[in-house]
Structures are given as structure tokens and as C-alpha cells.
Amino acid sequence: MTQIATLSLRQPLDSLASGLGHSFSETGFAIVRDHGIAPETVARADAAMRAYFALPEPVKLAYRIAGQGGARGYTPFGAEHAKDAEVHDLKEFWHVGRELPAGDPLARYMPENVWPVEVPDFRPASLALFAEFETAGGHLLEAIAVALGQEPGFFSASVDQGNSVLRYLHYPPVAAAREGAVRAAAHEDINTITLLLGAEEAGLELLTRDGEWLAVSPPEGALVVNVGDMLQRLTAGKLRSTTHRVVNPKGEAAGRSRYSMPFFLHFRPDYVITPLVEGGEEPITADAYLQQRLREIGLV
Ligand SMILES: O=C(O)CCC(=O)C(=O)O
Numbered sequence: 191m192t193q194i195a196t197l198s199l200r201q202p203l204d205s206l207a208s209g210l211g212h213s214f215s216e217t218g219f220a221i222v223r224d225h226g227i228a229p230e231t232v233a234r235a236d237a238a239m240r241a242y243f244a245l246p247e248p249v250k251l252a253y254r255i256a257g258q259g260g261a262r263g264y265t266p267f268g269a270e271h272a273k274d275a276e277v278h279d280l281k282e283f284w285h286v287g288r289e290l291p292a293g294d295p296l297a298r299y300m301p302e303n304v305w306p307v308e309v310p311d312f313r314p315a316s317l318a319l320f321a322e323f324e325t326a327g328g329h330l331l332e333a334i335a336v337a338l339g340q341e342p343g344f345f346s347a348s349v350d351q352g353n354s355v356l357r358y359l360h361y362p363p364v365a366a367a368r369e370g371a372v373r374a375a376a377h378e379d380i381n382t383i384t385l386l387l388g389a390e391e392a393g394l395e396l397l398t399r400d401g402e403w404l405a406v407s408p409p410e411g412a413l414v415v416n417v418g419d420m421l422q423r424l425t426a427g428k429l430r431s432t433t434h435r436v437v438n439p440k441g442e443a444a445g446r447s448r449y450s451m452p453f454f455l456h457f458r459p460d461y462v463i464t465p466l467v468e469g470g471e472e473p474i475t476a477d478a479y480l481q482q483r484l485r486e487i488g489l490v
């Protein structure tokens with residue numbers, strides 16, 4: 191039976207590397223404990239996110255930014271759909287990007303953040319969580335580099351000022367859901383790796399090699415980490431960007447909201463993804479690849 195490995199970010203680098211390498215080539219996913227992201231930081235961001243999503247829809251819609259494909263700020267219920275899906279996902283979300291110094295040349299790839307004035311703690315809480323996700327992501331990438339036979343620092347320059355995005359997700363109660371619509375239809379993540387908090391509330395499932403849906407059920411507070419398309423492309427498929435989805439709950443849970451916080455760790459926009467081994471696809475910049483993929487999911 192397919193198993194998602196559970197690992198600790200505090201275990202020795204070599205054993206973490208072999209554990210992640212194995213799990214990522216089998217399932218594309220791993221569960222990671224002792225990730226170093228402080229529970230207080232998570233609780234603070236969680237409170238800010240819930241306060242924002244609880245605002246009246248017209249207030250939230252003031253933070254929808256036209257013409258940007260949801261890169262920053264609010265994206266309402268019914269906007270994003272997975273590649274080739276016909277019905278919209280049952281979710282609303284908010285994106286926080288990197289804060290760049292004034293005049294930074296990467297600003298053309300990374301729009302400025304917007305912040306909801308109605309929730310004063312939203313900005314500091316989000317930036318604190320962004321920073322802690324980034325630190326944990328850096329440690330994971332050291333282990334992934336070792337798993338790929340590289341030096342631990344292999345990824346440092348590629349993710350320095352990376353185009354990473356913190357997403358706050360709210361899936362409202364599904365009692366009145368449209369036929370066929372699910373909280374998040376089957377999709378793959380576009381980025382390098384995704385670090386997900388808040389997936390304890392049931393629903394997340396990954397598609398195994400055998401074509402079966404496997405529930406991802408992390409213990410309280412643990413991170414779910416998965417490989418995105420960019421890392422899959424870099425490794426010519428050795429590490430798998432696995433299809434996953436969030437299904438609607440049954441029974442009593444259907445009347446409850448589900449919240450989650452994925453951090454989509456991205457390469458720098460100008461990093462050229464050149465496969466590490468023979469047989470991969472053509473080199474492409476991270477930004478060109480991202481734009482291509484966003485068009486496919488209807489976001490640009
Ligand atoms: O909400 C979740 O548990 C997963 C969300 C997800 O897969 C995504 O936003 O890409």
C-alpha cells in the first residue's frame with residue numbers, strides 16, 4: 191500500500207534527504223514535523239485570515255485586483271478552476287507575495303501586496319508567517335538537494351528573492367454545492383515545492399501511481415509538503431508533482447468551513463529551469479513557465 195512518509199526537519203540531513211527523496215518519487219508528498227514554524231505565528235495568521243473571510247462580500251471584493259489574475263489580494267468564490275475543469279472550485283482565497291525593496295528589478299514580476307485595513311494585524315501576521323515558511327522551505331530544499339546528489343546549498347541562489355506566494359484558503363460549508371463542483375478539483379501545483387498548514391480538516395487527497403485517491407491526514411500542526419511542476423521538470427520526473435484535490439466532506443463536516451494555508455515556494459522569476467538529468471524538457475525561465483501554466487487555469 192502506498193504510504194506518505196512522515197519525517198522530522200530535525201533529523202540528520204542525510205536521513206531526511208533519503209526519506210524525502212523516496213517519498214517524493216513514490217507519492218510526491220511528505221508529512222514533516224518539527225518544521226520550526228512557531229505555533230503562535232500560525233495562530234496569529236489563522237486569526238487574521240478568519241477575520242478577513244468573515245467580512246461582508248462587498249468589503250472583501252474591494253481587494254480584488256483587476257487584470258492581475260489573482261496574484262495578490264482577494265479572489266472570490268467561483269473564480270479559479272483547475273486545468274480542463276468545467277465547474278468552479280468551491281473556495282475563496284487571498285494571496286500574499288514577497289515584499290521587495292523599493293526599485294528592485296524583480297518588481298516587474300512581483301506585484302505589490304494589498305492589505306485589508308479592516309484587519310489591522312493582517313499585514314504583520316502574514317509577513318511573519320511568510321518569513322517562517324521561507325526558512326522551513328530553505329531547510330527542506332537542502333535535503334532535497336542532497337537527495338538529488340547535489341550540495342546542500344544547490345537551491346540557495348535559485349530561490350533567493352523567489353516569487354513565492356502565501357495563500358489563505360477558505361472553503362465555505364458545502365451544503366448547497368452545485369452538482370459536480372468540489373472544494374478544489376484535481377490539479378497539480380505549478381511551483382517548486384508547496385508547504386501546507388491547516389490540512390488537518392479532512393478532504394485533501396492525492397492520486398497514487400495506481401490511480402487511487404489516498405487521503406492526506408497530517409497530525410495536528412504538521413506540514414504537508416509536496417513537489418510542484420517546476421521541481422518535477424528540473425528533475426525530469428524523478429520527483430513527482432502529484433495530482434491532488436480537496437473533496438467535499440460528508441455529514442456534519444459539510445456544514446463547516448475548511449481553512450488552509452499553502453505556501454507556494456517558487457524559484458526566482460529569472461531562474462532557468464534546466465533539467466538535471468538527460469531526457470528532460472527544454473530549459474525555460476521560471477516566469478515563462480508560470481505564465482504558461484496560469485493561462486491554463488484561467489487566472490491570466
Ligand atoms: O486546501 C488544501 O488542503 C490544499 C489546497 C491546494 O491544493 C492548493 O491550493 O493548491
Ligand SMILES: [Fe+2]
Pocket residue numbers: 377378379434
Ligand atoms: Fe494544490
